[in-house]
Amino acid sequence: MHSIKIHPIHLLQQRAAETPDKPVLHWKSDGQWHQWNWREFWQRANQLAGEMIRCGLEPGQMIGIYAWNSPQWLLVDVAGMLARLVVVPIYPTSTTEQAAQIADDSGIRWLFTGVQQEFDRALPLLDGCVEQLVPMSKGIDIRSCPAARPLGNLISPLSEVLQEQVDLRIEQVQLSDLATLIYTSGTTGVPKGVMLDFENMSDSFEMHDKRLKVGKEDLTLSFLPLSHVYERAWAHYILTCGGEVATCADPKKVGELLPEIKPTTMCAVPRFLEKVCDGIQAKAYKAGGLKMRLFKKAMADGLLQLEHKRKGTVDKKLNFRCKIWDKLVFQKVRQALGGRLRMVPCGGARLDPEVQSFFMVLGIPVKIGYGLTETLATVCCTDDGNWESGHVGFPLPGIDVRIGENDEIIVRGGNVMRGYFKRKNATDEVMKNDWFHTGDCGYFDKQGRLVLTDRIKELMKTSGGKYIAPQRIEGQVARGDLIEQVAIIAEARNFVSALIVPAWDSLEDYAKSVNIKYHDRLELLKHTHIMDVMEQRLEELQKGLARFEKIRKFTLVPHEFSIELGEITPTLKLRRKVIMKKFRKEIEAMYEGVRFDSKSKDKTKNKTDPDLE
Structure with missing residues (x-):
């Protein structure tokens, strides 16, 4: 637990002094796990801070990190803070132009890069404000660049004088110091630098302490972008808190790392949990026979027990059966996920209630949260022992949350940003009388828990005047076994359509099972049987939606929406403007010459839909 208003850097300093031999960072390289203890980590951070001070970097100046997760990422982050520098992260998938925009806007002096590709993309930035490139990975070809120095060359024992300068910087740190500039991922416009200071961090950590139980025994697997x-x-x-962090540079390897590193906690986004849920169920069903029947019966009883917990009732016979199911079925699933997960914070988008219930039955508490970059992440999160879904819990202690005009969620508290860097007008638009206007819509339920509906800017209005909340529809439809991703189209249209990326493994398995012959994936997508099956699945998945919300036409897309192509953000949110522009022809084809189609195969042109009038 933290004492109130202790500077985060001083907290780290305490941990290094109190438990120097305790492991703090873990990573896997060349098939082997490696680690640093607190003594090694703190010593390296001091040495790097000393070198940056020796080279003339002054308090308040900017350094950037342009890389995937690694122990070096966190090392540079902490070293920058020790030297009272401002750390500016850049998404590793950013193009040279995007990275240059952030570097120029913030005034980055030194830029730390990861793998070769990131270093090469960063080289042109030396023509701007960047003075020094520091590749953090080993074996990087620096292309004979005189302004590039490998990280390993910057870390060496400090002279007594230089160590005194580092100690002085650490002593002089202030809670009012700017800690970081984090540029928003930009789903709706040009990224803006969010100014977060150490007081924001201190207040946020104190708020978390009052809601969560995190300590020295915890180990988190860090696979979402740092x-x-x-x-x-x-x-x-x-x-x-004195816990440990294991870094993972490739999210696709999480499944491999979980049973090896055995984390107690890890951050997740809904799409990751949906994939884990679908994968576990698919494996059980594929096994067939007794294993499949046991899994289905165990899940059925588990969901029934969950309903009893939600109602506050008890069925002793059911509870006894569930204890048996836990030993026979669910314990094995938990072991595959490391066996020690006791809390999985989840945010970034709406989590399907069925997926949340699935993990509750497994005995893996998913702690649903809500927050933004501007609020240093968490605003609300669910309590321990929460058995209900569909909400994001109560505000953290010390945070005020209200519902403003047009059902907008507004927030006030010590975790709220200082403002947008060099953008006073943009700051004034969202900060009004100390209240941050989030742009998200929601309401409080009868228990006082926050329920999210959608983003104000993402609500789509059909030509018939109906409002569509795309994320809710996309989340519901993407639960289909043959569907990987969905992008809804409805703005100023007279019906809802969708771009659908199929789940290729499942789709190709299905095609094989019904003996469909095809030369390539594009040919498979055009097969009439596949179109019919997709249409049938959509009808099943859209039960419960209002008629005007339902997808009436769809186009199957042969490749996944990707971060590399700019179609989704690093937290897997759709960049709708990019997608609409790239798939303009496909979208227009779905509406061409048609006022309304109830189904993709209908020929009912010029037919009026009363829901859209």
Whole structure:
């Protein structure tokens, strides 16, 4: 637990002094796990801070990190803070132009990069404000660049004089110091630098202490981008609590790492949990026979028990059966996920209630949260022992949350940003009388828990005047076994359509099972049987939606929406403007010459839909 108003850097200093031999960072390289203890980590951070001070970097100046997760990422982050520098993360998928925009806007002096690709993309930035490139990974070809120095060359024992200068900087740190500039991922416009100071961090950590139970025994697996506020804030919170962080540079390897590193906690986003849920169920069903029947019966009883917990009732016979199911079925699933997960914070988008219930039955508490970059991540989160879904819990202690005009969620508290860097007008638009206007819509339920509906800017208005909340529809439809991603189109249209990326493994398995022959994936997508099956699945998945909300036409897209192509953000949110522009022809084809189609195969042109009039 943290004492009130202790500077986060001083908390880290305490941890290094109190438990120097305790492991703090873990990573896997060349098939082997490696680690630093607190003594090694703190010593390296001091040495790097000393070198940056020796080279003339002054308090308040900017350094950037342009890389995937690694122990070096956190090392540079902490070293920058020790030297009273401002750390500016850049998403590793950013193009040279995007990175240059952030570097120029913030005034980054030194830029730390990861793998070769990131270093190469960063080289042109030396023509701007960047003075020094520091590749953090080993074996990087620096292309004979005189302004590039490998990280390993910057870390060496400090002279007594230089150590005194580092100690002085640490002594002089202030809670009012700017800690970081985090540029928003930009789903709705040009990224803006969010100014967060150490007081924001201190207040946020204190708020978390009052809601969560995190301590020295905890180990988190960090696989979401550290360049995003969500993962980075959580990693720093774990460190200040004296816990351990295992970094993962490739999210696709999480399944491999979980049973090896055995984390107690890890941050997740809904799409990750949906994939885990679908994968576990698919494996059980594929096994067939007795294993499949046991899994289905165990899940059925587990969900029934969950309903009893929600109602506050008890069925002793059911509870006894569930204890047996836990030993026979669910314990094995938990072991595959490491066996020690006791809390999985989840945010970034709406989590399907069925997925949340699935993990509750497994005995893995998913702690649903809500927050933004501007609020240093968490505003609300669910309590321990929460058995209900569909809400994001209560505000953290010390945070005021209200519902403003047009059902907008507004927030006030010590975790709210200082403002947008060099953008007073943009700051004034969202900060009014100390209240931050989030742009999200929601309401409080009867228990006082916050329920999210959608983003104001993402609400779509059909030509018939109906408002569509795309994220809710996308989340519901993406639960289909043959569907990987969905992008809803409805703005100023007279019906809802969708771009759908199929789940290729499942789709190709299905095609094989019904003996469909095809030369390539594009041919498979055009097969009439596949179109019919997709249409049938959509009808099933859209039960419960209002008629005007339902997808009436769809186009199957052959490749996933990706971060690399700019179609989704690093936290897997759709960049709708990019998608609409890239798939303009496909979208227009779905509406061409048609006022309304009830189904993709209908020929009912010029037919009026009363729901859209």
